[in-house]
Amino acid sequence: MTDAFETAKQLRPGLWETVNERYPGSMITKVDLVPLAPLRKPLSQTRLTFVSSAGVQPRDSLPFDVVHPVGDFTFRRVPSSSTPADLEIHQIKYPTAGAARDLNVIFPVDRLSELAEDGTIGGLTPNFFSFIGYTIDPAGFERTLAEALADAVAAEGAEAVLLCPA
Amino acid sequence: MQRAIERRGIPTVSVTVARDVTERAKPPRALFVPFMMGHHFGVPFHRALQRRVLTAALERLELAERSGEIATLPVTWAEARRQGDAIERELGLKR
Numbered sequence: 417m418t419d420a421f422e423t424a425k426q427l428r429p430g431l432w433e434t435v436n437e438r439y440p441g442s443m444i445t446k447v448d449l450v451p452l453a454p455l456r457k458p459l460s461q462t463r464l465t466f467v468s469s470a471g472v473q474p475r476d477s478l479p480f481d482v483v484h485p486v487g488d489f490t491f492r493r494v495p496s497s498s499t500p501a502d503l504e505i506h507q508i509k510y511p512t513a514g515a516a517r518d519l520n521v522i523f524p525v526d527r528l529s530e531l532a533e534d535g536t537i538g539g540l541t542p543n544f545f546s547f548i549g550y551t552i553d554p555a556g557f558e559r560t561l562a563e564a565l566a567d568a569v570a571a572e573g574a575e576a577v578l579l580c581p582a
Numbered sequence: 583m584q585r586a587i588e589r590r591g592i593p594t595v596s597v598t599v600a601r602d603v604t605e606r607a608k609p610p611r612a613l614f615v616p617f618m619m620g621h622h623f624g625v626p627f628h629r630a631l632q633r634r635v636l637t638a639a640l641e642r643l644e645l646a647e648r649s650g651e652i653a654t655l656p657v658t659w660a661e662a663r664r665q666g667d668a669i670e671r672e673l674g675l676k677r
């Protein structure tokens with residue numbers, strides 16, 4: 417097996433089918449494309465926010481409902497000034513072996529702060545956003561949580577968004 | 583989620599470890615990394631790799647030309663783990 421082949425291949429193939437078999441109807445398929453919104457300034461002047469579905473939350477915030485059968489359609493704000501010690505993971509749908517030792521592998525709060533400090537990006541919004549991605553009602557998820565979170569991201573003054581679907 | 587944000591006029595990019603899921607969900611911009619689920623930015627304590635994934639993803643905000651494009655970072659999970667192990671030995675976290 418060559419490295420080039422390994423590069424192109426996802427580590428766990430057929431994930432969409434596997435998950436949709438376990439949780440029928442849970443996986444999204446779209447046929448249309450959303451027009452690209454332009455980046456209005458260079459990255460070095462752009463205020464970034466981070467949106468994560470990894471269930472990372474401040475230690476003193478209401479824990480996500482990780483056993484809700486339909487899905488927890490709430491989100492948490494995570495101060496961008498947080499350190500990994502301020503945060504913990506409430507989600508059971510992905511391996512956290514790496515994150516348990518260095519949260520930056522799934523929620524790179526330290527690296528994002530460094531990018532802001534060294535001027536690679538123009539800055540960070542005061543808060544990042546966090547939810548848990550599991551749901552067996554993707555249409556309901558889109559109507560409620562996705563719209564509410566998108567509104568919150570816009571209100572936060574984000575000029576670009578990095579997302580990490582866990 | 584990503585599509586809802588982009589529709590508000592804010593450019594977005596995601597980092598994915600599941601190319602097949604991303605191909606179906608059709609977010610506006612994405613960077614695929616062939617890493618383990620839950621390890622989108624690499625391995626513990628490998629700051630250079632974590633930063634590389636981040637900057638490669640953010641570059642898509644400037645470089646992507648068509649909605650739905652999925653770029654690939656030329657890395658492997660095996661190599662990331664080898665490098666991570668070496669870093670942990672240097673840091674005295676692993677023998």
